[in-house]
Amino acid sequence: GEDVEQSLFLSVREGDSSVINCTYTDSSSTYLYWYKQEPGAGLQLLTYIFSNMDMKQDQRLTVLLNKKDKHLSLRIADTQTGDSAIYFCAENVAAGNKLTFGGGTRVLVKP
């Protein structure tokens, strides 16, 4: 079955690194995604990783994928107040790009 889980909340100081974790259950996932949602807005696609990769880096963002443990993480370096948002991980397991989303992690960046 499909199930994606994330912790609910993360608090971090400005300038520190944030690490948001996600676990998923379907080993047939082809792509895994990270989305960001700011208050009152839709979801913004931040980055994604193909399932045959271990790591992907994109500026301040680093995605790590451990397929054996079905664990995905998003690291944000030098976290800024503008990074305060809800972050969702999602997996793509079916044709047509249907996604299963985690419940979201609310990240609060303190000055």
Place this chain on the structure above:
Amino acid sequence: DVKVTQSSRYLVKRTGEKVFLECVQDMDHENMFWYRQDPGLGLRLIYFSYDVKMKEKGDIPEGYSVSREKKERFSLILESASTNQTSMYLCASSAQGLGQFFGPGTRLTVL
């Protein structure tokens, strides 16, 4: 850049009214999706469509219908709005393997 637009940011309707939520994308994507987002429940898929005139039920289709007469437009219809349909509605579109791109959302209140 992909652009997904939704007809309204905020909408207030009365119980029993028929409600239309419109979504338009400009990237010729095959796939389109309607979600609702509620506190503590995350994103839940209502309906999706892989092609014009095609529709598939998501996880919570009850009380909703959809229409896809043109590739760029996907409409969500509440035949008779009820208070438990008060929610944030998010539309998304995708092509194969690129992740879903979301609109800004419509916050619907049913009185």
